[in-house]
Amino acid sequence: MPEKLKFSIDGREGLADQGMTIYEAARVIGVYIPVLCHYEGLKPVGSCRICSILVNGRWLASCTQPLSEGMVIENNTPQVIEYRRAIIEMLLAEGNHFCPACEKSGNCELQALAYRYGIMVPRFPYQFPQRQIEAYPGFLLDHNRCVQCQRCVRAIQTEDGQKIFAMKNRSKDVRVNVDRKLAAKLSPDQIQKAMDICPVGAILKKEVGFLRPIGQRKYDRQPIGSEIEGKK
Amino acid sequence: MDSIKKIISRYKKDRTRLLDILKEAQAAEGKISDQAIEAVAAALQISRAEVEGVISFYHFFSDRPTGKYVIYLNNSVTSGMAGREKVARALEKEANCRFGQTSPDGLITLFETSCIGMNDQEPAAIINGVIFTSLNEEKVKKIAGQMRKNIDVQEMIEEYGDGANRHDLVRAMVKNHIRKEGPVIFGDYQTGLGLNQALKLAPEGVINEIKKANLMGRGGAGFPTGLKWELCRKEKSSEHYVVCNADEGEPGTFKDRVLLTERPEMVFEGMVIAGYAVGAKLGILYLRHEYTYLKRYLKYILENMRQNGFLGKKIAGQNFDFEIEIKSGAGAYVCGEESALIESAEGKRGDPRDRPPFPVQNGYLGSPTTVNNVETLATATQIFTHGSAWFRAMGTSVSAGTKLLSVSGDCDRPGIYEVEWGLTLKELLSLVGAEETLAVQVGGASGQCLSEAGFGRKLCYSDLATGGSVIIFNKTRDIFSIVRNFLDFFIEESCGWCTPCRAGNVLIKNKFEKIASGLGTASDLAEIEAWGKLIKATSRCGLGQTSPNPxxxxxxxxxxxxxxxxxxxxxxxxxxxxARSVEQACQVTGRKFEEEREDA
Amino acid sequence: MSSKPVIATASLAGCFGCHMSFLDIDERLLELIELVEFDKSPIDDLKKFTRPVDIGLIEGGCCNAENVEVLRSFRKNCRILISLGECAVMGGLPAMRNTISLKDCLEEAYLNSPTVAPEDRVIPNDEDLPLLLDRVYPCHEVVKIDYFLPGCPPSADLIWEALTALVQNRPMKLDYQLIKYD
Structure with missing residues (x-):
C-alpha cells in the first residue's frame, strides 16, 4: 500500500497517493487545475506554465511538481488566476490565432481556456508573426496556431522511439519540426491521434473538417474542466 | 561523405557524442550538409528531425555554407562600449557583406555572438576557433588583407598573451589580466597535496570537511557544496558522475577562462576529490565552445596528471579510479544551467529539465550527478591543501573564503580580482580604478544593476551574491542602451521551451522600446513591472526567472x-x-500622404 | 429628449456582420429604441456626428487611412468606445494579411494571381481610394478602447446584454455561452 499524502487546495482538504503530481492529486478531489501542454498518459514537460500554482509563496508548475505531505496549495486565488490569464493571453498574442477561420474552433483547448478565464482581449499587443503552413501526406501543420506544447513530440513516435515530431530552433523561433520520411509512414490512425492530441488547430488531418456543427462542439456549452469539477 | 562516416565511427556511434560529431562534420565541410545529417541520423538511430533540432539549437552550428573564414563578433555590452560598432562596420566593408551573410567571393562569413568571455579585452571575436581581442578598424583591415592571401588564422596572431596563453598548445593572444592574487585560487598550491589529504579520509569525511569549510557554489546560485556532494553520494546507483561546469556564459564573466588557463590542475584535482566523495568513476569537464582554444592544452594537463598518478587507475596509490573527459558545448548560454548542461553533454538540445528530480538524483545518463562550477572545484582542492579552518578564517561568517571577480567596463584596471567575501562595491571600485561611476552591473545580465545608493553593499551570499561578473558604467553611459543589450541577450538565449520566457521577454522588450521612445505612460511602467514579475515567477528555469532583471x-x-x-x-x-503606416502604400502607388491629410 | 443615451456605430475593416448581428436582437429592437437614440450610424444613415455620443460601437479593425480617421473621430465624440467583434478586437480575417508585406499582397491580388486577366493587371490607385496601412491594426492599438466584445460575429444576446448593462449603468452579466471567438 503506497502511503497517502495529505494536502489542501484553496482550503479544500484531500488525500492522494505518493508519487502523484499536484495536478493529478487535485483531480482526485475534483479540483481542476488548467493545463494546456499536459496530456493524460504523456510525460509532463511543464512548457505552457498555465498550471502554475502557489505553495508557500513559491510558484510551481502543478503538472511536473510532485505532491508532498501537507502542501497548502493556492489554485483559484486572485493572484494565481491573474498570472494564469496573463499566460493564456501571451499565447493568444504570440501566435496567429484567427478563431473564425480555424477548424479546431469550439474544440480548441487554448480557446476553451480563454473562454473559461473570460478573456475578451489579450493585454499584450498581437505579434502577428510570420509562420508557415506545411503539407504532409495525410495532414497539415499550421505553425500559426502552434503553442509549442510538445504533445505531438511526445505522443507520436516510431516503434523504435524515433521522433517524428521534434523541436527545432530556439527562443521565439522554436518550432515543431517534422521528419518528412517518417511522417510519410504515419497511419491514418496515427494522424488522427496527432490531430486529437494537438490542443489547438496546428495539426489537421486532410479531407475532414468542421465535423461537428456549432453548438455541439466540445466547449460550446460547458467550460473546459467541467468534467473534472463535476466529479465528487 | 567518407570523412563523415569516419568521424561517426571514431566516436563509436555514441549518441552522447552528437555535438562532437556535428562539430567535426562542420569543420570538414564548412557546413553540416544534408547528407551528413542523413548519415548521422542513420548511424545513431535517431530521426533526421531530431538531428536538425540539435543543430538549430546551438549558435556555432550552421547547415548553410560558410566562408573559409567564419567570424563571430561578440555583441556584449562592453564590446559596444569599446568600439564594437566601428569594428562591425569595418568587417562588413572588408567582407562586402552584412552580418549573417557570406562575402560574395565565399571567403568570409560574419556572425554575431553573445559574450565570449573576453569582456576585459573587447571588442573580441572568434575566427575559425581562434580568439582575436582588442579589435579596431586598422586590425580588421589587416586581418582581412591576410584572409585574402589565404593566411592561416593562427598565423595572424602578432603577439601572444601572458602566462599559459603563450604555451605551445594554446598560442592565444588572450590576456589573463590577473590584477589581484588572493590566498585561495592564486595562493600556494602544489598538485596532489590536497588530493592526498582528501584520500586519507573516508568519502563521508571529505564531504564533512567541505561542510566544515562552508563552501558554497561559486557559479552564482550559492548552493552548499558539501550538501550537494552528500545528496549525490546518498543516491543509490551503479554510476555516479562529476560534472565541472565550464560553460561560463553570463555576460561579463571570464574568471573560469583564467582559472582553466593558469590553474587547470587545481580544477581537475577538485574534480577527482569530488569524484572520490560522491563515488564517481568519471568526471566530465563541460567546456564552453568559445574556450575550445584551451582544449588541447587541457588534455595535455590531464595526461600529465595521469602520468603523475593523480588521475586514472589507483590514484595516489589508493584503490580509487577516476577519469576525466572533456565535452564541448556549441554556443548556448542556457547550457550553464546544470540540467541543460547535462542534456547538452548527452548530445541533445540544451533544454533545461524539470526539477525535481535534481541532477544529484537523476543527472547525466540518468545517474546521480554533481555539477559544480570551475571555481568551486578549484576552491575545494585548496580547502584540502590548507584545511577547512584556514579557509573559514577568510571572508565573512556566512560567506567563507574568497571569490574571483571578473571586472570589466569603465575602469583603469579591468581583469581578475581574487577578493575575500565582504568587500563593498565602493572598495572594489577604488581597487579597480573606477571614477564617475553611474552604475555597476553585478552578476551579469541576470544580476542587478546598482546605482550609487547601492555602492555600500557587500559582495557576499547574504547581501550581493554573485557568480563574479562586475561590469562598470560611468556617467557618460546610457542606462537604456545597457538594458536593451541585456534584453536582446535573453531573447536570443531563451531556449523557447516555456511560454513566459519565450513569449514574455519579447513582449517586455517591445514595451521597453515604447517607453524608451518617449511614448510611454504611467500605466506602461506599471505594466512592464507586472509582466516582469510574472515572468520571474512562472518561468521554468533560472534563465527565465532572472531574464526581467535588467x-x-x-x-x-x-x-x-x-x-x-x-x-x-x-x-x-x-x-x-x-504617416509611417502608409509609407508602403505610398511607395507602391507613388502617392503622397500629405495630400491625403489636407483632404481630410 | 436629450435624456436618452446616444449611440453611434461604424464598420471599418469589417464585413457588416457585426451590424447584422446587432439587428438580430429582433423584437428587442423596439425596446432598444425606447432606451436609446442613434446618432452617426449606418442604421439611421447619419453620416456625421450631430451631438456628443455616449456609446460608440466599432466594427472592424483599421486597414486604411480612412478607417483611422473615422476611428479617431469616434474616440473624440464618444464617451465610451466599444470594439465590437473579432476584427475590431484583433484585426480578424483581414489581419491574416499582416504576415505578408503590403507590396506582396497587392501584387499577388492584382498582378500575379491566375484569376487576373492580363489586361487587368494593375494595382488600383485612384486618388479617391484611401491609402492602405502596412498591416491591419486592432482598434485599441490606435485609440483607447473601453470595452471589447469578441465574436465573429458577437451574438445578438451579447450585444444586447452589453448595451443594456451600459445604458442601465449595471455590471455586464456575461454567461459562459455568450463569449465566443467564432
Missing part, C-alpha cells in the same frame, strides 16, 4: 530616468503612427 532592477534603482521618459498625464498613448 528592467526590474533599473526600474528600482534608476526610476527617475524612466519617469523622465513617460507622459505622466496621459492615460493612453498609442505607438501607432499613421
Amino acid at each position: 528592467v526590474l532592477t533599473t526600474l528600482t534603482n534608476f526610476r527617475e530616468i524612466y519617469e523622465k521618459k513617460i507622459n505622466k498625464e496621459a492615460d493612453f498613448r498609442s505607438e501607432f503612427d499613421l
Whole structure:
C-alpha cells in the first residue's frame, strides 16, 4: 500500500497517493487545475506554465511538481488566476490565432481556456508573426496556431522511439519540426491521434473538417474542466 | 561523405557524442550538409528531425555554407562600449557583406555572438576557433588583407598573451589580466597535496570537511557544496558522475577562462576529490565552445596528471579510479544551467529539465550527478591543501573564503580580482580604478544593476551574491542602451521551451522600446513591472526567472530616468503612427500622404 | 429628449456582420429604441456626428487611412468606445494579411494571381481610394478602447446584454455561452 499524502487546495482538504503530481492529486478531489501542454498518459514537460500554482509563496508548475505531505496549495486565488490569464493571453498574442477561420474552433483547448478565464482581449499587443503552413501526406501543420506544447513530440513516435515530431530552433523561433520520411509512414490512425492530441488547430488531418456543427462542439456549452469539477 | 562516416565511427556511434560529431562534420565541410545529417541520423538511430533540432539549437552550428573564414563578433555590452560598432562596420566593408551573410567571393562569413568571455579585452571575436581581442578598424583591415592571401588564422596572431596563453598548445593572444592574487585560487598550491589529504579520509569525511569549510557554489546560485556532494553520494546507483561546469556564459564573466588557463590542475584535482566523495568513476569537464582554444592544452594537463598518478587507475596509490573527459558545448548560454548542461553533454538540445528530480538524483545518463562550477572545484582542492579552518578564517561568517571577480567596463584596471567575501562595491571600485561611476552591473545580465545608493553593499551570499561578473558604467553611459543589450541577450538565449520566457521577454522588450521612445505612460511602467514579475515567477528555469532583471532592477534603482521618459498625464498613448503606416502604400502607388491629410 | 443615451456605430475593416448581428436582437429592437437614440450610424444613415455620443460601437479593425480617421473621430465624440467583434478586437480575417508585406499582397491580388486577366493587371490607385496601412491594426492599438466584445460575429444576446448593462449603468452579466471567438 503506497502511503497517502495529505494536502489542501484553496482550503479544500484531500488525500492522494505518493508519487502523484499536484495536478493529478487535485483531480482526485475534483479540483481542476488548467493545463494546456499536459496530456493524460504523456510525460509532463511543464512548457505552457498555465498550471502554475502557489505553495508557500513559491510558484510551481502543478503538472511536473510532485505532491508532498501537507502542501497548502493556492489554485483559484486572485493572484494565481491573474498570472494564469496573463499566460493564456501571451499565447493568444504570440501566435496567429484567427478563431473564425480555424477548424479546431469550439474544440480548441487554448480557446476553451480563454473562454473559461473570460478573456475578451489579450493585454499584450498581437505579434502577428510570420509562420508557415506545411503539407504532409495525410495532414497539415499550421505553425500559426502552434503553442509549442510538445504533445505531438511526445505522443507520436516510431516503434523504435524515433521522433517524428521534434523541436527545432530556439527562443521565439522554436518550432515543431517534422521528419518528412517518417511522417510519410504515419497511419491514418496515427494522424488522427496527432490531430486529437494537438490542443489547438496546428495539426489537421486532410479531407475532414468542421465535423461537428456549432453548438455541439466540445466547449460550446460547458467550460473546459467541467468534467473534472463535476466529479465528487 | 567518407570523412563523415569516419568521424561517426571514431566516436563509436555514441549518441552522447552528437555535438562532437556535428562539430567535426562542420569543420570538414564548412557546413553540416544534408547528407551528413542523413548519415548521422542513420548511424545513431535517431530521426533526421531530431538531428536538425540539435543543430538549430546551438549558435556555432550552421547547415548553410560558410566562408573559409567564419567570424563571430561578440555583441556584449562592453564590446559596444569599446568600439564594437566601428569594428562591425569595418568587417562588413572588408567582407562586402552584412552580418549573417557570406562575402560574395565565399571567403568570409560574419556572425554575431553573445559574450565570449573576453569582456576585459573587447571588442573580441572568434575566427575559425581562434580568439582575436582588442579589435579596431586598422586590425580588421589587416586581418582581412591576410584572409585574402589565404593566411592561416593562427598565423595572424602578432603577439601572444601572458602566462599559459603563450604555451605551445594554446598560442592565444588572450590576456589573463590577473590584477589581484588572493590566498585561495592564486595562493600556494602544489598538485596532489590536497588530493592526498582528501584520500586519507573516508568519502563521508571529505564531504564533512567541505561542510566544515562552508563552501558554497561559486557559479552564482550559492548552493552548499558539501550538501550537494552528500545528496549525490546518498543516491543509490551503479554510476555516479562529476560534472565541472565550464560553460561560463553570463555576460561579463571570464574568471573560469583564467582559472582553466593558469590553474587547470587545481580544477581537475577538485574534480577527482569530488569524484572520490560522491563515488564517481568519471568526471566530465563541460567546456564552453568559445574556450575550445584551451582544449588541447587541457588534455595535455590531464595526461600529465595521469602520468603523475593523480588521475586514472589507483590514484595516489589508493584503490580509487577516476577519469576525466572533456565535452564541448556549441554556443548556448542556457547550457550553464546544470540540467541543460547535462542534456547538452548527452548530445541533445540544451533544454533545461524539470526539477525535481535534481541532477544529484537523476543527472547525466540518468545517474546521480554533481555539477559544480570551475571555481568551486578549484576552491575545494585548496580547502584540502590548507584545511577547512584556514579557509573559514577568510571572508565573512556566512560567506567563507574568497571569490574571483571578473571586472570589466569603465575602469583603469579591468581583469581578475581574487577578493575575500565582504568587500563593498565602493572598495572594489577604488581597487579597480573606477571614477564617475553611474552604475555597476553585478552578476551579469541576470544580476542587478546598482546605482550609487547601492555602492555600500557587500559582495557576499547574504547581501550581493554573485557568480563574479562586475561590469562598470560611468556617467557618460546610457542606462537604456545597457538594458536593451541585456534584453536582446535573453531573447536570443531563451531556449523557447516555456511560454513566459519565450513569449514574455519579447513582449517586455517591445514595451521597453515604447517607453524608451518617449511614448510611454504611467500605466506602461506599471505594466512592464507586472509582466516582469510574472515572468520571474512562472518561468521554468533560472534563465527565465532572472531574464526581467535588467528592467526590474533599473526600474528600482534608476526610476527617475524612466519617469523622465513617460507622459505622466496621459492615460493612453498609442505607438501607432499613421504617416509611417502608409509609407508602403505610398511607395507602391507613388502617392503622397500629405495630400491625403489636407483632404481630410 | 436629450435624456436618452446616444449611440453611434461604424464598420471599418469589417464585413457588416457585426451590424447584422446587432439587428438580430429582433423584437428587442423596439425596446432598444425606447432606451436609446442613434446618432452617426449606418442604421439611421447619419453620416456625421450631430451631438456628443455616449456609446460608440466599432466594427472592424483599421486597414486604411480612412478607417483611422473615422476611428479617431469616434474616440473624440464618444464617451465610451466599444470594439465590437473579432476584427475590431484583433484585426480578424483581414489581419491574416499582416504576415505578408503590403507590396506582396497587392501584387499577388492584382498582378500575379491566375484569376487576373492580363489586361487587368494593375494595382488600383485612384486618388479617391484611401491609402492602405502596412498591416491591419486592432482598434485599441490606435485609440483607447473601453470595452471589447469578441465574436465573429458577437451574438445578438451579447450585444444586447452589453448595451443594456451600459445604458442601465449595471455590471455586464456575461454567461459562459455568450463569449465566443467564432
